[in-house]
Amino acid sequence: MIKFNQVSKSFRRARILDGIELQVGLGERVALIGSNGAGKTTLIRCLLGEYTHDGEVLIQGRNPRLERTQVLGLIGFVPQLPPPLKMPVGQLINFSAALCNTEPQRMLDIAIRLGLEVDSILARPFNKLSGGMKQKLLIAIALGRDAKVLVMDEPAANLDPQARKIFFELLAERAENATMLISSHRINEVSALVNRVVELDMGKVVLDESIAEDVSLTGMLTGRVVSRNPEPALAKALALWNFRTLDDAGTEWVGEIPGPDRLRFLGMVSRYVAVVSHVSLTEINP
Structure with a gap:
């Protein structure tokens, strides 16, 4: 089109x-x-x-x-x-x-x-x-x-x-x-x-x-974000989403995201494209 x-x-x-x-x-x-x-x-x-x-x-x-x-x-x-x-x-x-x-x-x-x-x-x-x-x-x-x-x-x-x-x-x-x-x-x-x-x-x-259209309005996603190096601004933004770090360096983060908020989350992460090396969202099975 x-x-x-x-x-x-x-x-x-x-x-x-x-x-x-x-x-x-x-x-x-x-x-x-x-x-x-x-x-x-x-x-x-x-x-x-x-x-x-x-x-x-x-x-x-x-x-x-x-x-x-x-x-x-x-x-x-x-x-x-x-x-x-x-x-x-x-x-x-x-x-x-x-x-x-x-x-x-x-x-x-x-x-x-x-x-x-x-x-x-x-x-x-x-x-x-x-x-x-x-x-x-x-x-x-x-x-x-x-x-x-x-x-x-x-x-x-x-x-x-x-x-x-x-x-x-x-x-x-x-x-x-x-x-x-x-x-x-x-x-x-x-x-x-x-x-x-x-x-x-x-x-x-x-x-x-x-965006997967089969994510329901009540569905939840597991999010994973990996950065190339520690970035305080990214860490602060992820903390507002209740994400937790998996390593001492603060370069790998995981958390849960409501299905309807998936785009808002991706929009936030994209602001740190210079330091983010990986981002993924996986639907949590009910």
Whole structure:
């Protein structure tokens, strides 16, 4: 479905993406994690055909840079930063629905479900809405179409707690028939939705972990972490998870992790990729 083949991107002399090699299959739901500046947004922009780059990007065999209209017809996209559109909300919804040949009411229904009082803002320019209102509307536009690929860059950043809850319910409803690439700092919020986590750091993939979907919400995992040398910061982080060390040097750790927290744990460990030589999670038989 999605393929990145040795994708690199630089701005002036700064290397933002460095030889990204990544494939995402149909039905996979990928959490794209990493600190600010790791390359997440640039990778998404390359996927959407917005940037020139070295290497190859394909969506269903199509080049998003050369066949942008056809590729964008396959994608529902929620950007990190809302575009500065002056178009009235009602006109924006009608325009967006026409582009993907869907009914505007589908987008309106999702916006209402997210808590947006649509009737009161239809005549207002999009750029005059609050940050949360813009985000709800952009989510409604992305999910109100029959897109097989959903790409979301920090989609819940400006949502209130209730709207975030509904948003993830909406994604769960699409989990069986769409490929999802979700960039988020809140890994614990998407952990129940995704079946794979990809960590970027300094433009490289430093973690690519498929998650066993047969781990139940009440299941437990045994975790084992080995570091190349003692690292006080890693030791402190593992201690917060109630891990215990197995050697005097403090380089091998074991502990138990609730199944739903597996991605949050992997996200924490990935921050110490420079010193960690091994990490494994094994389901505990009931």
